[in-house]
Amino acid sequence: xxxxxxxxxxxxxxxxxxxxxxxxxxxxxxxxxxxxxxxxxxxxxxxxxxxxxxxxxxxxxxxxxxxxxxxxxxxxxxxxxxxxxxxxxxxxxxxxxxxxxxxxxxxxxxxxxxxxxxxxxxxxxxxxxxxxxxxxxxxxxxxxxxxxxxxxxxxxxxxxxxxxxxxxxxxxxxxxxxxxxxxxxxxxxxxxxxxxxxxxxxxxxxxxxxxxxxxxxxxxxxxxxxxxxxxxxxxxxxxxxxxxx
Amino acid sequence: xxxxxxxxxxxxxxxxxxxxxxxxxxxxxxxxxxxxxxxxxxxxxxxxxxxxxxxxxxxxxxxxxxxxxxxxxxxxxxxxxxxxxxxxxxxxxxxxxxxxxxxxxxxxxxxxxxxxxxxxxxxxxxxxxxxxxxxxxxxxxxxxxxxxxxxxxxxxxxxxxxxxxxxxxxxxxxxxxxxxxxxxxxxxxxxxxxxxxxxxxxxxxxxxxxxxxxxxxxxxxxxxxxxxxxxxxxxxxxxxxxxxxxxxxxxxxxxxxxxxxxxxxxxxxxxxxxxxxxxxxxxxxxxxxxxxxxxxxxxxxxxxxxxxxxxxxxxxxxxxxxxxxxxxxxxxxxxxxxxxxxxxxxxxxxxxxxxxxxxxxxxxxxxxxxxxxxxxxxxxxxxxxxxxxxxxxxxxxxxxxxxxxxxxxxxxxxxxxxxxxxxxxxxxxxxxxxxxxxxxxxxxxxxxxxxxxxxxxxxxxxxxxxxxxxxxxxxxxxxxxxxxxxxxxxxxxxxxxxxxxxxxxxxxxxxxxxxxxxxxxxxxxxxxxxxxxxxxxxxxxxxxxxxxxxxxxxxxxxxxxxxxxxxxxxxxxxxxxxxxxxxxxxxxxxxxxxxxxxxxxxxxxxxxxxxxxxxxxxxxxxxxxxxxxxxxxxxxxxxxxxxxxxxxxxxxxxxx
Numbered sequence: 009x010x011x012x013x014x015x016x017x018x019x020x021x022x023x024x025x026x027x028x029x030x031x032x033x034x035x036x037x038x039x040x041x042x043x044x045x046x047x048x049x050x051x052x053x054x055x056x057x058x059x060x061x062x063x064x065x066x067x068x069x070x071x072x073x074x075x076x077x078x079x080x081x082x083x084x085x086x087x088x089x090x091x092x093x094x095x096x097x098x099x100x101x102x103x104x105x106x107x108x109x110x111x112x113x114x115x116x117x118x119x120x121x122x123x124x125x126x127x128x129x130x131x132x133x134x135x136x137x138x139x140x141x142x143x144x145x146x147x148x149x150x151x152x153x154x155x156x157x158x159x160x161x162x163x164x165x166x167x168x169x170x171x172x173x174x175x176x177x178x179x180x181x182x183x184x185x186x187x188x189x190x191x192x193x194x195x196x197x198x199x200x201x202x203x204x205x206x207x208x209x210x211x212x213x214x215x216x217x218x219x220x221x222x223x224x225x226x227x228x229x230x231x232x233x234x235x236x237x238x239x240x241x242x243x244x245x246x247x248x249x250x251x252x253x
Numbered sequence: 254x255x256x257x258x259x260x261x262x263x264x265x266x267x268x269x270x271x272x273x274x275x276x277x278x279x280x281x282x283x284x285x286x287x288x289x290x291x292x293x294x295x296x297x298x299x300x301x302x303x304x305x306x307x308x309x310x311x312x313x314x315x316x317x318x319x320x321x322x323x324x325x326x327x328x329x330x331x332x333x334x335x336x337x338x339x340x341x342x343x344x345x346x347x348x349x350x351x352x353x354x355x356x357x358x359x360x361x362x363x364x365x366x367x368x369x370x371x372x373x374x375x376x377x378x379x380x381x382x383x384x385x386x387x388x389x390x391x392x393x394x395x396x397x398x399x400x401x402x403x404x405x406x407x408x409x410x411x412x413x414x415x416x417x418x419x420x421x422x423x424x425x426x427x428x429x430x431x432x433x434x435x436x437x438x439x440x441x442x443x444x445x446x447x448x449x450x451x452x453x454x455x456x457x458x459x460x461x462x463x464x465x466x467x468x469x470x471x472x473x474x475x476x477x478x479x480x481x482x483x484x485x486x487x488x489x490x491x492x493x494x495x496x497x498x499x500x501x502x503x504x505x506x507x508x509x510x511x512x513x514x515x516x517x518x519x520x521x522x523x524x525x526x527x528x529x530x531x532x533x534x535x536x537x538x539x540x541x542x543x544x545x546x547x548x549x550x551x552x553x554x555x556x557x558x559x560x561x562x563x564x565x566x567x568x569x570x571x572x573x574x575x576x577x578x579x580x581x582x583x584x585x586x587x588x589x590x591x592x593x594x595x596x597x598x599x600x601x602x603x604x605x606x607x608x609x610x611x612x613x614x615x616x617x618x619x620x621x622x623x624x625x626x627x628x629x630x631x632x633x634x635x636x637x638x639x640x641x642x643x644x645x646x647x648x649x650x651x652x653x654x655x656x657x658x659x660x661x662x663x664x665x666x667x668x669x670x671x672x673x674x675x676x677x678x679x680x681x682x683x684x685x686x687x688x689x690x691x692x693x694x695x696x697x698x699x700x701x702x703x704x705x706x707x708x709x710x711x712x713x714x715x716x717x718x719x720x721x722x723x724x725x726x727x728x729x730x731x732x733x734x735x736x737x738x739x740x741x742x743x744x745x746x747x748x749x750x751x752x753x754x755x756x757x758x759x760x761x762x763x764x765x766x767x768x769x770x771x772x773x774x775x776x777x778x779x780x781x782x783x784x785x786x787x788x789x790x791x792x793x794x795x796x797x798x799x800x801x802x803x804x805x806x807x808x809x810x811x812x813x814x815x816x817x818x819x820x821x822x823x824x825x826x827x828x829x830x831x832x833x834x835x836x837x838x839x840x841x842x843x844x845x846x847x848x849x850x851x852x853x854x855x856x857x858x859x860x861x862x863x864x865x866x867x868x869x870x871x872x873x874x875x876x877x878x879x880x881x882x883x884x885x886x887x888x889x890x891x892x893x894x895x896x897x898x899x900x901x902x903x904x905x906x907x908x909x
Contacts, residue, residue: 060885060887072902073902075898075899075905076905102498102908103497103498103499103888103907177848178849178885180849182849182851217643217646236493236496237496238496239496239499239502240495240496240497240498240887240888240907240908
């Protein structure tokens with residue numbers, strides 16, 4: 009009788025132990041979500057700030073409290089997140105450098121999901137040329153601007169400089185004006201005429217502290233829009249230009 | 254059998270009935286009943302002190318990166334080294350925490366526990382049979398505290414859940430009444446102002462002299478209303494300078510106020526301010542000084558010894574010595590004392606460096622009717638807007654002005670500068686304050702921010718920091734090295750609130766000077782700003798009030814009441830009193846001022862090429878801000894993130 013009891017106990021314990029070994033972890037993210045933010049006119053990539061720039065707001069459906077997660081967009085307008093749960097999302101673009109919009113019930117499938125978001129940037133910085141003029145010891149930028157919609161006005165243009173490619177509004181060197189004009193503010197905001205050529209320049213001599221070392225410097229032109237009803241406005245950019253000084 | 258059942262029934266009934274006897278009902282012995290507490294005045298005051306302590310007053314113990322009523326976060330009383338809201342603005346750099354950062358406050362204020370306690374206070378006094386006058390006064394004080402609490406929430410988060418009852422856990426689990434949704438921002442401001450009105454209605458005009466300005470009077474409630482209404486009006490008017498979008502905006506939980514709302518709030522500010530100015534009997538403290546020196550001394554005295562300025566003070570907070578009573582007192586004198594006059598042998602002092610931006614904001618006595626800020630003059634060519642990012646690399650041939658000593662550069666500046674800031678070359682507690690940051694040797698080579706010495710043309714030895722004793726100077730030292738936080742990183746040290754005449758114990762939390770929460774000067778400026786911004790009220794009176802403050806600072810001209818002049822006057826009159834941060838927030842100017850922005854410093858350099866040696870002054874960016882690559886305040890920070898949205902079901906603010 010005793011033997012039976014012990015055997016039975018052992019058997020039950022084993023079953024309980026083995027049963028408790030069942031996999032009970034949450035599943036891993038099973039989808040990759042990547043693609044690009046492109047201009048709805050012309051299809052060019054929409055340049056961004058890496059830091060404090062536009063983000064993709066993803067609100068996963070099906071929870072009692074749906075919280076937005078923000079995915080960062082790369083400097084050149086592409087994005088990639090390899091650890092995403094396949095599910096149904098609302099996608100929210102707010103406080104970006106293009107007009108806000110939302111996509112509802114967007115399905116992210118298991119595996120690769122490549123998406124191109126076509127957007128209307130506030131301002132397009134076009135025909136941008138940034139060159140160094142040894143004669144005047146200045147870096148000069150010339151460019152044109154085009155408003156994304158007729159209501160958009162211009163509040164500021166800036167020629168940024170930094171020591172790496174992430175140059176922009178939030179990653180930049182502070183430059184002294186000297187005889188150059190590194191930025192121009194429009195107050196009140198100005199109407200944007202695509203035919204108007206804009207010029208900015210950085211006086212290298214007046215910024216010996218910034219350009220103290222012979223190396224590559226990265227320059228980028230940014231334009232800040234003035235537009236009501238779109239939340240926080242981020243800067244629109246042309247691609248950066250690398251210059252050895 | 255029947256007999257047995259009958260017998261058992263009788264016994265049971267007898268037992269049940271005996272439980273109804275009164276002698277079995279006893280008062281609990283482990284707590285004091287509301288009736289007992291409210292039966293005498295000392296009990297009432299004990300409860301009131303607890304309720305008052307729930308006010309989110311941003312006083313000496315407001316650690317904007319940690320909490321209100323801060324008394325040390327690590328168990329040790331002496332480990333934090335100073336804090337101030339000014340470090341989130343261009344007023345000052347607090348050297349602890351690598352300079353402190355411009356950016357939003359992160360004090361975590363979301364005190365629904367405190368609000369519940371005030372609601373419980375209301376419920377308790379309603380349940381008691383109190384004398385009518387006492388009930389009204391206590392009730393009004395509850396409304397005053399609750400207005401203060403919701404003002405603290407509204408200015409941080411916009412619209413918040415408005416809870417005016419003591420919530421109870423519902424017996425029905427499907428009952429969702431505990432989940433109170435956020436009210437709109439406008440409704441929240443309206444609630445704050447209506448709470449002020451309820452407080453105003455029943456608070457007394459005069460308070461027992463023994464309670465001084467520490468217990469709320471009608472005028473304290475008007476002052477809170479004046480401040481809150483100006484905040485609401487400014488947000489309504491300037492919201493579009495940093496407009497946001499998102500669910501919270503669509504639901505008007507943030508923003509959503511119109512120009513009509515702005516004008517309404519401005520008018521409420523005007524009326525509340527005027528009620529104080531006309532009826533409270535409050536006056537400016539010593540409004541007619543004989544000269545600038547007297548004005549400076551008066552201004553210093555007002556904060557060094559607040560009871561002497563009671564004529565101007567509307568509401569303030571008292572402290573008792575925290576070195577003998579736990580959780581009391583403050584550390585102002587200990588942590589902010591200049592290095593040269595440090596108290597005893599602590600290991601943290603001189604933490605409050607006043608920024609050059611603040612010093613430059615003061616006028617001088619040109620008094621030509623313009624009232625513009627006059628930067629201190631460092632160069633003969635008038636270039637005062639360029640700042641060195643690395644002071645060790647300055648150009649010795651630039652046209653710097655030579656001064657005989659460290660103080661002369663400030664000659665002729667507004668008396669309130671001398672009253673609020675310990676300047677280089679000035680006397681403090683009988684010691685000549687030395688803020689030298691470097692020297693130029695006779696051969697033109699430089700020593701900046703490093704130990705070292707050189708012989709001058711007169712044969713004397715001079716040191717980089719003006720002394721070879723590490724307690725013989727108060728600024729800079731070896732920035733970036735050890736102990737650098739114990740020297741002002743800006744070349745200036747705060748004077749406002751510090752005790753000069755009295756000796757202060759060197760133990761932590763020994764400071765007891767009162768915190769002035771509301772004073773008439775602020776009310777003057779609230780009125781002026783509301784009147785000029787909205788075109789309501791009396792513009793001539795706005796000018797009168799603005800110039801009354803300047804006259805008290807020994808100015809002789811009258812300047813126009815423009816918005817710029819009023820904001821500048823707030824900067825210089827109310828410096829370090831916790832206003833600048835919220836002024837920049839409510840007027841939506843912070844993000845424009847700070848995108849990779851830096852605070853500025855002034856470095857006295859001794860030039861040994863001259864005999865006798867002379868001083869020149871370098872304008873530079875603050876070391877800590879430069880190290881951080883500049884400071885940024887983003888638009889979303891005008892509203893803080895609502896805590897706990899994953900569980901409390903509240904709509905989150907934009908961009909979080």
